[in-house]
Structure formats: C-alpha cells, structure tokens
Amino acid sequence: MFKKLFGKNDAPKEDKVVAPVSGKVVPLSEVPDPTFSEKMMGDGVAIIPSEGTVVAPVDGTILQVFPTKHAVGIESKSGVEYLIHIGLETVSLNGEGFEAHVGQGDKVSAGDPLITVDLNVVSEKASSTITPIVVTNDVSNMESFVDQEATHGETVVLNVTK
Known part of the structure; x- marks a missing residue:
C-alpha cells in the first residue's frame, strides 16, 4: 500500500555523512x-x-570543484x-596549496580523495x-555530532534525512 500511494522512491532517505577531513568537529556557530x-x-x-586530506563524505556525484580548488560540491x-x-x-589563494583529485560529474564513494591541501x-x-x-x-531532518575528534572517511559527523 505504501509503495502504491507514494512510490518506492518517495520514502525518506538518510545519509550518514562521514568527516571529509580529520580533526575536531565543532558547531557551525564557531566558524x-x-x-x-x-x-x-x-x-x-x-x-x-x-591534516590536509579531504575525502568524499558520502557516496555521490561531484557537482562542482571550484576553479580555486578551495571548495567542492557533492550530491549524495x-x-x-x-x-x-x-x-x-581561501578563494584569494587562487588554488595555491590545493590539488584536486576529482572533477565535475565524477562518481565518488565515501572516503575517496577529493582534494589535498597544504x-x-x-x-x-x-x-x-x-x-x-x-x-x-x-x-527534513539533520542530526550533528560535534565536540569529537574525527577521522576522515570514518567518523560520522551528520545524519541527514531527505
């Protein structure tokens, strides 16, 4: 009945988002x-x-790697x-200190290298x-896990429900 009413793709979907970088997880309010x-x-x-390794936080597709390589967009x-x-x-660095390992449209798995930063x-x-x-x-819902030390590609920092 549920599938008939809503279709199987309309059920809520959850992402377990792993840390893209190793380090201390803090609330956005501290940025x-x-x-x-x-x-x-x-x-x-x-x-x-x-450390300077930035990895994919979820399985998905790269939407954009900014030309200055300081930011990456990904869709799960x-x-x-x-x-x-x-x-x-960091946009003002014009890519200095950044090396991209992915490009727009690339499919990635959680933990795959995206950027190396000095x-x-x-x-x-x-x-x-x-x-x-x-x-x-x-x-529809987001749960964050702050005040912890995270290991890139391993530690869950967000649970997000679409």
Missing part, C-alpha cells in the same frame, strides 16, 4: 565567518583540520547537496583552516 556561523548557506558542522545518492569549504578566505600554506595566507560542511538544499 569565524557569518556566512557559515549564521547558516546563510545552510546547516551542517565544521572541522578544524589536523539520496539527493542531498553538500558543500565542503576548505578554510576561510595546511601550512592556508594557515599562513588565509584567515583560518576551519572547514565547514554544509547542506545546501532542503532536508
């Missing part, structure tokens, strides 16, 4: 940039990175769109290394 701390782009968490198989923004004021360069030349992970489209 020293109002665009993120006031959730203008969406809700999520941020990570203060301890359930249709949730995520933005990983590496550091603050955190020393970002620390010296940008305002912060903090890395927000933001849901940029509408979802």
Whole structure:
C-alpha cells in the first residue's frame, strides 16, 4: 500500500555523512565567518583540520570543484547537496596549496580523495583552516555530532534525512 500511494522512491532517505577531513568537529556557530556561523548557506558542522586530506563524505556525484580548488560540491545518492569549504578566505589563494583529485560529474564513494591541501600554506595566507560542511538544499531532518575528534572517511559527523 505504501509503495502504491507514494512510490518506492518517495520514502525518506538518510545519509550518514562521514568527516571529509580529520580533526575536531565543532558547531557551525564557531566558524569565524557569518556566512557559515549564521547558516546563510545552510546547516551542517565544521572541522578544524589536523591534516590536509579531504575525502568524499558520502557516496555521490561531484557537482562542482571550484576553479580555486578551495571548495567542492557533492550530491549524495539520496539527493542531498553538500558543500565542503576548505578554510576561510581561501578563494584569494587562487588554488595555491590545493590539488584536486576529482572533477565535475565524477562518481565518488565515501572516503575517496577529493582534494589535498597544504595546511601550512592556508594557515599562513588565509584567515583560518576551519572547514565547514554544509547542506545546501532542503532536508527534513539533520542530526550533528560535534565536540569529537574525527577521522576522515570514518567518523560520522551528520545524519541527514531527505
């Protein structure tokens, strides 16, 4: 009956979002940039990175790798769109210190390498290394897991229901 009324693809879908970077998980409210701390782009968490490997937080498709390689958009198989923004004021680095391993349209699995970043360069030349992970489209529910140390590709930092 449920499938007949709603169709099998209309049932809620959940993403278990793993940390794209290793480090300390903090609430978005602690990001020293109002665009993120006031959730203008969406809700999520941020990570203060301890290393420069950025991996896919979910299975999905790369929507965009910014030309400056400081941010990546990914759509999960359930249709949730995520933005990983590496550091603050990093667009002005024009790609310095960043190496992309994926491009638009690439299919990825959680844990696949997306970007390698030289955190020393970002620390010296940008305002912060903090890395927000933001849901940029509408979802029905989101649960975040902050105040923990996360390992990229392993530690769940968000449960998101579409």
